[in-house]
Amino acid sequence: DAGVIQSPRHEVTEMGQEVTLRCKPISGHNSLFWYRQTMMRGLELLIYFNNNVPIDDSGMPEDRFSAKMPNASFSTLKIQPSEPRDSAVYFCASSLARQGVTGELFFGEGSRLTVL
């Protein structure tokens, strides 16, 4: 298996532009997570899906952020409009949750976003 695949690896954009980050989880995994990592705040959970259904989006900073998972093999995280404070590395991770335990998270390589 190729692991969790994220795109783009790097994105540089200007304030106000729309940004879409993409993720393909590991085949067979039933949980998908979006995290944001910065030096100041570490790894923060933005949202997570179980069986394609959003379970907890309390970490989504504000209405400018939205995430979808239309099927088991694809998810997107969208920021519209983007702001400089959104600059961070965005990680997607997936796992095979069993009996209420998330289990080992497998992380993608991350998407480094810079908003000028």
Add this chain to the structure above:
Amino acid sequence: EDKVVQSPLSLVVHEGDTVTLNCSYEVTNFRSLLWYKQEKKAPTFLFMLTSSGIEKKSGRLSSILDKKELFSILNITATQTGDSAVYLCAVEGNEKLTFGTGTRLTIIP
């Protein structure tokens, strides 16, 4: 709100030394505690702990959980330069995985 605190924030030791990294937590409905190693890119999985007092071991790394005192430790013996990384602790409670800010470990040759 769930809380995970790691200490120390950073640690610099010489190759061959033994280190102990700490993780304390406050979560509702504890399910599991996980340790990850992060070098330049994505975190990679080390251990998952769900039961108190049972040591998990992988080579020079080992970890144990104390659910009564709400903490875990990660030990690395005979450290090598390749152990230099940020070590992250994450705790799952109420279906949410919360990460600590990590301990940055630097091994000097």
